[in-house]
Amino acid sequence: MNTDVLVVGAGPTGMTTANELLLAGVATVLADKLPRGSALSRAGGVQSRTLEVLDQRGLLEPLLAAGDHPVGAGHFAGIPLSPDFAPHRLPPRSVPQVALEGFLEYHLAAHGLRVRRDHELVALAQDEDGVTATFDNGRTVRSRYLVAADGGHSTVRSLLKAEFPGRAGTVTTVAADVRLGGADDLATHTRTADGHWVGVFPLGTDGRGRPLRRLAMGGPGRSLPRDVPVTEDEIRDGLHAVFGERVHLLELRYARRITNAARQAARYRHGRVFLAGDAAHVHLPLGAQGMNTGMQDAFNLGWKLGAAVRGWAPEDLLDSYHTERHPAGAAVLRNVQAQSLLMDWAGTCDPDVAAARELFTTMAQLPDVQRYLGDLMSGMATRYPMPDTGPHPLLGLPAPDLDLGPARLHELLRSGRGVLIDPQDTLAGAVAPWSDRVDRTGGGAPTGPMLVRPDGYICWAGTPDTLQPSLTRWFGAPDPTATPTIRPR
Ligand SMILES: Cc1cc2nc3c(=O)[nH]c(=O)nc-3n(C[C@H](O)[C@H](O)[C@H](O)COP(=O)(O)OP(=O)(O)OC[C@H]3O[C@@H](n4cnc5c(N)ncnc54)[C@H](O)[C@@H]3O)c2cc1C
Structure with missing residues (x-):
């Protein structure tokens, strides 16, 4: 192997994936066909959930310090969403995509990962052990896994002949x-x-x-x-x-x-190759969601690939990338469809649409509707299925940024490992065999016990008897000799 993971495409999705792999200590090559970062003006908004995850990697403060990124105004179909409905939440920020990409590229380079530019992937072959990618400059890279973050016209997706059903643009x-x-x-x-x-x-x-x-x-x-x-x-x-x-x-x-083309890959995983970001889903940029959804794909996939390379990933961890992110992408496509209809994007002047828009605009003033739409657009509504655990209102949702005394939860997640919140200090023995993959924090936390995955999602909040099955499901087999790992970052 030349490397563990080859990431093709250094847009926001590719660079976020690479950063997750870096954090997991996995050898990564990040290649892009462009000679330098794109100057195209595209995304202008970073949503609350993306801001949270950037905070969980220690990137939010430096990003906001690096430029003038005022609080932005969320909207649904042009109907303004008030940031006041969720005072505990980070409000969306205006961050031009060009600025975010420059920031991420600089951050990766500062940690030793330089984008290999002038590398256009032109051929691909995978076998049982890995993937061989060929670039237009004649170079080849052999990797265990490949992440296709090469945008809406993805070469990798074409080479795989991956199904990309949906609608061609009509307007x-x-x-x-x-x-x-x-x-x-x-x-x-x-x-x-x-x-x-x-x-x-x-x-x-x-x-x-x-x-x-x-x-x-x-x-x-x-x-x-x-x-x-x-x-x-x-x-x-x-x-x-x-x-x-x-x-x-x-x-x-x-x-x-x-x-207004709208398409989504039927499968996000193709053996050792994973589609992410615009390579997996394209739609109108309504409500600032495309880049954000791609970055959420990357946060979901990165730690799982890290676990697979490091050898502790449970059997179906990599499959859970599709199981979790395909429905999230489909939900975005659906809300974009609804927005484009309400905005009459296609210019039909249909009076039925005008009537529906008028009614919807009035309804959208209701606090509950504002909250619902705000959750949808900010990425906070995304909930992952958490099988094998009892019902709990927080399961599968993003963990709130709790103040845990010496540190906030988001700060603890900067290690890239899982976090077990153990307010009664009763779970140290249960988690000990995973202590190289999961940190435990206890001592009077203002919450019930919960297990948080490296991407910040709550994967256990139930009764103690379901804790070890959940640890095994997300963090692999117990290791009785495990000792806590402290990774500097
Ligand atoms: C006008 C406009 C406004 C938008 N506003 C928003 C917004 O406010 N919020 C939001 O979230 N989203 C927005 N979007 C969508 C957002 O720009 C995209 O969703 C985002 O760029 C997707 O990121 P990505 O990394 O997946 O793909 P891309 O940004 O397309 O990056 C793909 C990378 O892969 C490289 N590449 C391609 N092919 C190859 C190859 N064969 N070999 C090597 N490298 C290759 C490319 O050079 C590129 O650098 C907007 C889009 C537009 C057009």
Whole structure:
């Protein structure tokens, strides 16, 4: 083997996966076809759950310190979501994807993992022991596992002939990064009776502190082929159709056409190859979810691959990546479908859709609906099945960032190991045979006992008799000789 894991694609998904593997102490090669990081403007928002997991890796503070990343405004189908409904939660942040990618690449390099650039994967073969990848520069890499994080047009997915069912794009809309005049109090989503619409989202500031905005616009006659360049006049015309003289374009920094294609890989695992991020699911960028979902794929997969390489992964741990993340991805595709319908993304001007939107907009003001939609969009609603444990309201959910005295739970998870919270100090003996994979913290924690996986999900919170089966299920066979591991990080 040249390496344990080859990660193809150094976008947010690939770099997050690589960071998880680094933490697990696994030899990793991260390759990308581009000569340098992409300058394309895409994601502008990082959701609460992603922020939490970045905190669980010690990356949140340095990320926020590295730039001006104000609290962002969540929305569902253009209907604003108030951050007040969940005061304990980290509110979403405006972090341009370019800035996040630069930050992650710098972080990986500082820990000795440099992206191998100018490496375009062109061929792939797997056998019982590993995967052989061939690059356009003639190099080959042999690895035990391969993670395809190579984006929506994934070469790996094509080479595998992996099923990618869904819908081809039927309409294009314009997405642009702009500076606008007269836009201070604009609603997130505005539309006219004849079907023209504009979405406006905050995108931080430029180097001179002036507000930047992400603009999306569409309407009758505005769906042009993807390769037709977007012009300033086109944007001015779209703004005028919706706002008249009130809002004007000051600067167009970047623009592209996006389609409403929606597809999801039928299987996320293909032997030793795993699809993650846009390689596994593509959809309209509504509500800031694509990059976030990809990064959550990576947080889910990374520690499991680490366990497999280090030899303690239980039999079906790697399969649980598909079992857990495929439904999460499908749920995102469904809510994007609902949003695009309510926003009349395709510009049908259907009065039935207008009536549904009006009703939904009123309902969305109800606190319970705000909470439900907020959970959905922030990634906090994702709940993984936790078989073989009794019912418990917290099982399968992200663990709250409890203050455990000397440290917060998120800080304890920075080791990349599991954490057993043992408030009564009664479980030391039970967890001892896993003490090289799971840390125990006790002493008056403000909660009942719970076991938290390295990705921050609660996998046991039941009665003591189900603790050891849960430890075995997620952390492998007990080792009577295990001694606690302290990994510096
Ligand atoms: C206008 C717009 C706005 C968006 N806004 C948001 C938002 O606010 N929030 C959000 O969460 N998401 C948003 N998204 C979606 C987000 O940009 C994507 O979901 C995200 O980029 C997916 O990350 P990824 O790492 O999976 O794939 P990518 O970012 O596409 O990275 C794939 C990488 O693989 C490399 N690669 C490709 N093929 C090969 C090969 N054969 N060999 C080697 N390397 C290869 C590429 O060079 C690239 O670096 C938006 C998208 C658009 C277009």
